[in-house]
Structure formats: structure tokens, C-alpha cells
Amino acid sequence: MVQEILQYLFSGVTNGAIYAVIALGFTMLFSTTSLINFAQGEFVMLGAMGLITLWKGFQLPLGVAFLLSTLGVAGVGLLMERLAIRTVRKPHPIVLVIITIGASILLKGIAMIAWGKDAHSAPAFSRHPPLEVAGATLLFQSLWIILIVVAVVLALQAFYRKSLTGKAMQACAINRKAASLIGIPSEKMTLLAFALSAGMGGIGGVLVAPITMSSYDMGMLLGLKGFCAAMLGGLGNSWGAVLGGMLLGILEAMGVGLFSSSLKDAIAFLLLLGILYVRPSGILGEKAIHRF
Amino acid sequence: MRQRGTCWIVSLAICAAVVLGLAPCNGWAKEPYKIGGVFSITGASSFLGDPEKKSMEMAIEEINGRGGIDGHMLEAVIYDDEGDPTKAVLNATKLISKDDVIAIVGPSLTPTTLAIVPLVEKEKIPLISCAAGIKITEPVKPFVFKTAQSDVLAVNAIYRHVQKQNIKKIGIITVENAFGESGKEQLTAQAGKFGLNIAQAETFGAKDTDMTAQLTKIRSAEPEAVVCWGTNPGPAVISKNIQQMNMKMHLYQSHGVASPKFIELAGDAAEGTYLPTGKILVTRQLPESDPQKAVLQHYVQEFEKIYKVPVSGFGGYAYDAVQILARALPGTEGNRDKIRDGLEKVKGLVGVTGTFNFSPTDHNGLGEDAFVMVQIRSGDWKLLEK
Numbered sequence: 001m002v003q004e005i006l007q008y009l010f011s012g013v014t015n016g017a018i019y020a021v022i023a024l025g026f027t028m029l030f031s032t033t034s035l036i037n038f039a040q041g042e043f044v045m046l047g048a049m050g051l052i053t054l055w056k057g058f059q060l061p062l063g064v065a066f067l068l069s070t071l072g073v074a075g076v077g078l079l080m081e082r083l084a085i086r087t088v089r090k091p092h093p094i095v096l097v098i099i100t101i102g103a104s105i106l107l108k109g110i111a112m113i114a115w116g117k118d119a120h121s122a123p124a125f126s127r128h129p130p131l132e133v134a135g136a137t138l139l140f141q142s143l144w145i146i147l148i149v150v151a152v153v154l155a156l157q158a159f160y161r162k163s164l165t166g167k168a169m170q171a172c173a174i175n176r177k178a179a180s181l182i183g184i185p186s187e188k189m190t191l192l193a194f195a196l197s198a199g200m201g202g203i204g205g206v207l208v209a210p211i212t213m214s215s216y217d218m219g220m221l222l223g224l225k226g227f228c229a230a231m232l233g234g235l236g237n238s239w240g241a242v243l244g245g246m247l248l249g250i251l252e253a254m255g256v257g258l259f260s261s262s263l264k265d266a267i268a269f270l271l272l273l274g275i276l277y278v279r280p281s282g283i284l285g286e287k288a289i290h291r292f
Numbered sequence: 293m294r295q296r297g298t299c300w301i302v303s304l305a306i307c308a309a310v311v312l313g314l315a316p317c318n319g320w321a322k323e324p325y326k327i328g329g330v331f332s333i334t335g336a337s338s339f340l341g342d343p344e345k346k347s348m349e350m351a352i353e354e355i356n357g358r359g360g361i362d363g364h365m366l367e368a369v370i371y372d373d374e375g376d377p378t379k380a381v382l383n384a385t386k387l388i389s390k391d392d393v394i395a396i397v398g399p400s401l402t403p404t405t406l407a408i409v410p411l412v413e414k415e416k417i418p419l420i421s422c423a424a425g426i427k428i429t430e431p432v433k434p435f436v437f438k439t440a441q442s443d444v445l446a447v448n449a450i451y452r453h454v455q456k457q458n459i460k461k462i463g464i465i466t467v468e469n470a471f472g473e474s475g476k477e478q479l480t481a482q483a484g485k486f487g488l489n490i491a492q493a494e495t496f497g498a499k500d501t502d503m504t505a506q507l508t509k510i511r512s513a514e515p516e517a518v519v520c521w522g523t524n525p526g527p528a529v530i531s532k533n534i535q536q537m538n539m540k541m542h543l544y545q546s547h548g549v550a551s552p553k554f555i556e557l558a559g560d561a562a563e564g565t566y567l568p569t570g571k572i573l574v575t576r577q578l579p580e581s582d583p584q585k586a587v588l589q590h591y592v593q594e595f596e597k598i599y600k601v602p603v604s605g606f607g608g609y610a611y612d613a614v615q616i617l618a619r620a621l622p623g624t625e626g627n628r629d630k631i632r633d634g635l636e637k638v639k640g641l642v643g644v645t646g647t648f649n650f651s652p653t654d655h656n657g658l659g660e661d662a663f664v665m666v667q668i669r670s671g672d673w674k675l676l677e678k
Contacts (some may be wrong), residue, residue: 010504011504117336119524119525119528121557121558123559212500213526213529256505256506257508261509262495265497
């Protein structure tokens with residue numbers, strides 16, 4: 001039994017780390033702009049497809065392909081802010097949210113034309129046999145994913161704490177008007193937040209590509225799971241996103257293992273409802289989430 | 293006012309001239325038989341509908357090239373339902389009321405077929421579906437036929453092979469949609485007949501990224517073989533996960549992944565996998581004695597010559613449907629009841645999918661020989677001995 005629980009845990013942590021990166025994207029954009037971007041899942045899809053094309057198709061080295069796909073997706077985020085969000089005359093939150101849904105449908109359609117309707121796969125980052133830990137197998141790819149996620153969170157923390165730009169972004173998040181009064185270009189900060197959160201989605205896609213199959217319509221479900229994770233951990237809190245993602249992933253795996261695979265999503269989402277009922281701001285969320 | 297009156301007279305005169313002028317023309321060529329087609333040509337199931345549309349057109353061309361049926365040319369009227377049952381019903385209505393077709397081929401999917409069954413039954417239009425679901429022809433509905441192999445036969449083929457390996461205990465993992473549900477039903481129903489014990493039954497979502505948890509649960513039940521039922525990409529993820537977890541047991545996949553795409557997705561994790569498939573995938577490996585070999589070779593050659601794309605395993609359903617119809621049509625003069633009766637009398641028709649023997653109690657007409665077992669070896673299908 002211990003061996004099986006350990007296996008469920010490993011499986012959960014792998015999926016959870018991916019949910020965490022996607023949740024980070026949601027959280028980051030929300031904390032600077034109080035906007036929820038429903039095209040986040042599509043950024044994940046673009047990251048995965050980008051990696052497959054560049055690494056498997058064009059035979060670029062893994063590091064280069066990783067970097068290019070992330071930057072490419074960040075570029076898409078930047079374009080989206082410039083073309084679709086900035087140009088809205090009355091930027092009411094609900095209008096912007098609907099625009100992001102529109103953007104997600106558009107991106108999905110473009111991806112369908114560009115990569116076709118079939119699924120694609122990518123090999124693991126490194127060719128190592130799976131590790132045996134007390135009878136349970138741990139994929140090397142899982143280690144890669146966890147390592148990269150931790151590195152990304154630490155880098156984000158350093159960026160927020162140490163750099164002037166990071167501090168300026170946080171200032172925008174706390175009080176946009178006051179920030180612009182003291183000379184912080186809040187529009188540029190919004191642009192940066194879009195690019196960073198899209199890039200984060202891209203990293204999520206690059207990480208998920210080797211462990212599963214990627215197709216143009218994979219973004220929807222992953223985006224939804226990432227959103228749940230962000231809500232669970234507390235929107236606006238980076239560590240909360242990581243915690244929420246891990247929790248969701250582990251809960252799903254345990255739900256399959258200890259109850260039934262047909263209840264997998266139900267168990268995770270029921271718990272989400274429960275936690276949000278007790279703590280509407282999420283586990284690590286501080287300020288109350290205001291409703292639109 | 294007077295001008296308008298003249299206009300009327302002139303147009304009436306033109307109409308009369310056209311009608312009278314054309315009438316004699318119809319004397320030397322009989323009116324064509326219109327055959328409707330409803331396929332999922334675009335959308336998620338385009339991998340089925342697109343080759344089916346092409347194959348139907350190809351079959352009709354071939355029959356017209358031989359001079360049609362009783363002097364009537366065949367004419368295909370094909371609509372796209374995009375895999376949507378509502379659109380399938382709209383298309384079928386259009387075919388029946390506007391195009392006045394004598395029979396319908398398709399749709400491609402079980403849900404779309406079941407959606408139009410009440411309509412064709414009411415309007416008494418013979419329907420030859422290209423979908424696999426057993427519910428289409430069981431219980432038998434007077435006007436509904438189908439050419440695709442049922443899941444019953446696929447499960448039968450898998451279990452016969454499992455039994456030969458002396459395996460008693462299996463685990464199953466099925467996808468959570470109509471295809472997986474139907475597979476699970478058959479896998480459970482037929483297990484007893486082959487002396488098999490399903491030690492663990494699991495399911496997975498069609499878009500899940502990782503199935504390690506389900507497989508862990510199956511592994512702890514210690515079955516000797518795992519049967520997976522789904523369509524790409526889920527089963528490819530399962531193949532990968534099984535390889536990663538180093539599970540040493542036979543893996544059987546369903547005919548839902550019988551396309552080169554599966555081998556591409558699963559890579560070397562696909563090695564050694566057993567699956568049932570129509571004979572088309574292994575046309576070249578079939579022994580000369582196989583009754584279908586000639587038909588298959590002809591179909592593959594013509595399809596690839598006309599459309600310049602590799603043949604798919606699914607277009608044959610529509611090709612067979614047209615051949616069956618062509619066998620039933622002579623002497624009916626387009627009377628739908630007579631066509632229906634004719635369809636039930638089609639016997640020993642060797643098609644791409646199998647040998648069809650229809651009867652009033654069997655509207656699918658296929659036998660166990662419609663499936664062969666193959667194993668994936670060095671990235672290709674290897675036909676296994678019977």
C-alpha cells in the first residue's frame with residue numbers, strides 16, 4: 001500500500017507542478033492588472049506546440065528551443081495586450097475577460113490551421129531510465145519539471161523583491177493610481193505583466209509536452225485546472241499558486257487511487273468548492289477577492 | 293400594366309419551351325439515382341469523414357464508369373455534419389425532402405447515426421451507416437444497416453488472442469466517452485465466455501495528461517494483460533506510462549488506434565502492443581488465399597492514385613456501403629421498400645471491411661473474419677497467425 005501511495009504522490013506532483021506553472025501565469029497577471037486571462041490555457045498549448053516544432057521539427061538544441069518557445073509565447077501575450085486589451089475604450093473588467101475568451105478561441109483556431117487536428121508528441125528532456133524509489137517509479141521528466149518550476153518561482157520572487165521594475169509592478173498591483181502619480185508607467189507594467197504571464201504559460205507548455213500528447217485543443221482543460229489551482233492557493237500569491245497546483249495534482253491522483261478514476265475530477269473540484277467556501281480568498285490569499 | 297402582362301406571357305412561353313424542349317432529352321438517359329451522404333468531413337472526426345466522402349465518390353465513379361445501374365447513373369449528394377448530431381439531422385432532412393435521395397450513406401459516428409435513425413425509419417429511407425456502435429443495428433431496425441465492424445467483434449478478436457496466451461486475469465482501462473463505454477460494456481459482457489477475470493477496471497478522461505495513477509491501481513491487482521479502449525491521444529499516453537512504469541504485461545489496444553498516428557505518438561512505447569484491426573492496414577501481408585486481398589489491393593491502389601494521399605483504415609466503410617447498395621439496387625427502379633428488401637438479401641459480398649452476409653436479423657452482416665490481430669513490431673504492423 002505504501003508503494004502505491006508513493007506512486008500516486010509522484011504522479012500527482014508531476015501533474016501538480018504543471019498546474020502550478022499555469023496558475024503562476026494567472027496569479028501574476030491578476031496581481032498587476034486584476035484581470036483573469038482565459039487565454040492562459042492557449043499559451044500553454046502554444047508553448048507545447050512551439051517546443052515540438054522547434055525541437056523535434058527543426059532539430060534545434062533543447063535549451064534554444066525552450067527559450068525560443070517561451071519568448072515566442074511571451075510575444076503573443078504582448079501582441080494580445082497591444083491589439084486586444086489596450087484598444088478597449090471602456091476597460092470594464094467583464095469586457096476584458098470576455099475579450100480574453102475571444103482571444104483563446106482565435107488562438108485555438110490559428111493553432112488548428114497551423115498544426116492540424118492531430119496530436120503530437122515530444123520525447124523526454126533527457127534519456128534516463130525512470131528512478132525506482134521504494135518500489136514506485138519516478139520519471140526523470142518529473143524531476144526536471146519540479147526543478148524548473150522551483151527555479152521559476154525563485155526567479156520571480158527575486159524579480160519582485162530585488163529589481164526596481166519588479167517593485168514598480170508590485171506598486172501597480174497595490175494601488176495603480178498612486179503608482180502612476182509617483183511616476184511609474186503603469187501601462188508599461190501592464191504590458192510587461194502580460195508578456196511575463198504568457199511566457200509562464202509557455203513554460204508550462206514546454207514542460208507538459210514530453211509527458212503527454214499535445215494538440216490544438218489541449219489548452220482549455222489545462223487552463224481550467226490552472227485557474228482552479230490559482231483560486232485554491234489564493235489569486236495574487238506566487239507560493240499560493242504553487243501550493244494550489246500541487247494540492248490539485250495530488251488530490252486528483254489520490255482520488256483515482258483511493259476512490260475511483262471516474263470520480264477523479266469530481267473529487268478535486270468538490271474540494272476546491274469546500275476550500276473556497278471556508279476561505280473565499282484561497283489558502284494563502286490575503287485580501288478578499290472582489291466579485292465583478 | 294399592359295407591359296407586365298406581356299412579361300408574364302413571354303415568361304410562360306419560355307417556360308413551356310424549356311419544359312417541352314427538355315422532355316425529349318430525358319428519353320435517352322434515365323434519370324440518375326440520387327444517393328445521399330452525411331459524413332463528419334470537418335471537425336474533430338474529420339479523420340473518419342474525409343476519407344469516407346472520398347471513398348463514396350470513388351465508388352460511385354467506378355459504378356458509373358461501368359454504365360450505372362439498370363441504365364441509371366448514380367449521383368452523390370454529400371453534406372458535412374461536423375460531427376454534430378443536430379447538423380446530421382438537418383442534413384438528413386435536407387437529403388430526404390429537398391434532394392429526394394433513394395438511400396443515405398453515413399453518418400460517420402455512432403451519436404450522429406443514432407440521431408437520424410428515427411427520421412429515416414419514419415420516412416422509410418434505407419440508411420447504411422459507417423459508424424461502429426452496436427446500438428445502431430441491435431435491435432434490428434427495418435431501414436438501418438451498417439458496414440463498420442461492431443465493438444463485439446473487436447472484443448471477440450482480442451479475447452480469442454488473450455485466451456490463446458493462456459491468460460486468465462486481465463485489467464481494463466477505458467476512455468470516458470461513448471466509444472469507451474461501449475467497449476467497457478462488451479469487455480465485461482464477453483469476459484466470462486473466454487474464462488477471463490477482470491481484476492481491475494479503470495477509466496480515463498479523453499484529454500488527461502497522465503494515467504500513472506490508474507495504471508498503478510491496475511498493477512497492484514497483478515493482471516497478466518491490460519486492455520486499453522480509446523482513441524488517440526489517450527491510449528498513446530497509456531502506452532508511454534506503461535513503459536515508464538516498467539510494467540511487464542501484455543498490452544492490448546482497441547481498433548480505435550489502428551492508424552500510423554498511434555505508432556508516431558507512442559514511439560518505441562508502442563512496440564509489442566497487440567490490437568485488432570480491419571485487414572486494410574496489412575493488405576500486403578495478407579496471404580494470397582484471403583478472399584478480401586484482391587478487393588483491398590484494388591481499393592488501396594485506386595484511392596492513392598486518385599487522391600494522392602495514403603489510404604486510411606476508415607474510408608472503406610463508405611466504399612462498402614456504396615457497393616452493397618449497388619448490389620441491392622438493380623430491378624428496384626428506385627423504390628425504397630424494394631431497396632430495403634434487396635439490402636437484406638445481399639450475401640457473400642466481399643468488401644474492404646469484410647465479407648457481408650445480410651439477413652432480416654443481421655443488418656451488419658460481418659463475421660469474425662472482419663478483424664485480424666496485429667502486433668506492432670519495429671514501428672510497423674505485423675499480421676499475426678490466426
